[in-house]
Amino acid sequence: MLTVIDHPLIKHKLTVMRKKDTGTKDFRQNLDEIGGLMVYEITRDLPLNPVEIETPICPYTGYELAKKVVIVPILRAGLGMVNGIQDLIPTAKIAHVGMYRDEETLEPHTYFEKYPKNLEEAITIVVDPMLATGGSSVAAIDMVKKQGATNIKLVCLVGAPEGVKTVEEAHPDVDIYLASLDDHLNEHGYIVPGLGDAGDRIFGTK
Ligand code: PRP
Ligand code: URA
Numbered sequence: 001m002l003t004v005i006d007h008p009l010i011k012h013k014l015t016v017m018r019k020k021d022t023g024t025k026d027f028r029q030n031l032d033e034i035g036g037l038m039v040y041e042i043t044r045d046l047p048l049n050p051v052e053i054e055t056p057i058c059p060y061t062g063y064e065l066a067k068k069v070v071i072v073p074i075l076r077a078g079l080g081m082v083n084g085i086q087d088l089i090p091t092a093k094i095a096h097v098g099m100y101r102d103e104e105t106l107e108p109h110t111y112f113e114k115y116p117k118n119l120e121e122a123i124t125i126v127v128d129p130m131l132a133t134g135g136s137s138v139a140a141i142d143m144v145k146k147q148g149a150t151n152i153k154l155v156c157l158v159g160a161p162e163g164v165k166t167v168e169e170a171h172p173d174v175d176i177y178l179a180s181l182d183d184h185l186n187e188h189g190y191i192v193p194g195l196g197d198a199g200d201r202i203f204g205t206k
Contacts (some may be wrong), residue, residue: 001043002177015029018194022031027201031084031129032084034157035082038138038155043088044125048063069125070090070093070095070115071085072094073096073127075096075097075098079198085125095115095116095119098111098113110139128140128200130157130193131154134162145171154174156177156178157195159180160191161184
């Protein structure tokens with residue numbers, strides 16, 4: 001299922017990121033902040049366990065998260081979304097999936113993967129600012145499923161309808177969250193209107 005998180009703060013910050021004159025520092029900061037704002041919606045259905053505690057006044061039955069959370073950034077650009085999410089879920093473990101998209105074929109190529117243990121018991125949140133053709137996200141979800149992950153969410157900033165369709169067809173069990181569903185892909189596989197090359201803008205490599 002696709003959820004587009006419609007919030008004025010997200011719209012404002014995403015507009016700052018889309019501007020071609022926004023520099024690396026502001027781009028990264030706004031991405032961080034949007035990641036934090038998206039957490040509320042992404043985690044709305046996390047299961048809880050009751051827990052008996054003592055307040056200073058009396059015994060009380062409170063709640064704690066029932067499952068471990070694992071954040072899986074697709075390198076490089078996905079790294080830009082980790083801090084904002086981890087600030088609110090500080091116990092989250094981080095996996096890494098390194099992938100780049102071939103500029104000609106637009107096919108994803110994997111160059112790194114590293115996971116924490118017991119993914120099968122975790123809520124796995126795959127993050128990448130850009131969902132373009134969907135090839136990278138589908139490949140990353142394939143990889144975490146191979147590690148045993150079953151409860152998977154995909155969180156991107158900007159998505160193209162083509163990429164959403166591709167992920168939904170390949171992984172109908174995965175919930176997709178976007179800050180914006182954009183219009184289409186151009187002939188180079190870039191999202192329109194989009195925000196350009198997210199990795200280069202986060203890391204200042206162009
Ligand atoms: C970008 C982006 C996604 C991918 C999206 O990564 O961060 O991972 O492209 O495109 P797709 O949906 O068509 O697969 P890129 O390959 O540019 O690598 P980078 O993050 O290292 O810049
Ligand atoms: N990757 C990006 O960084 N931007 C796009 O628009 C598409 C893929």
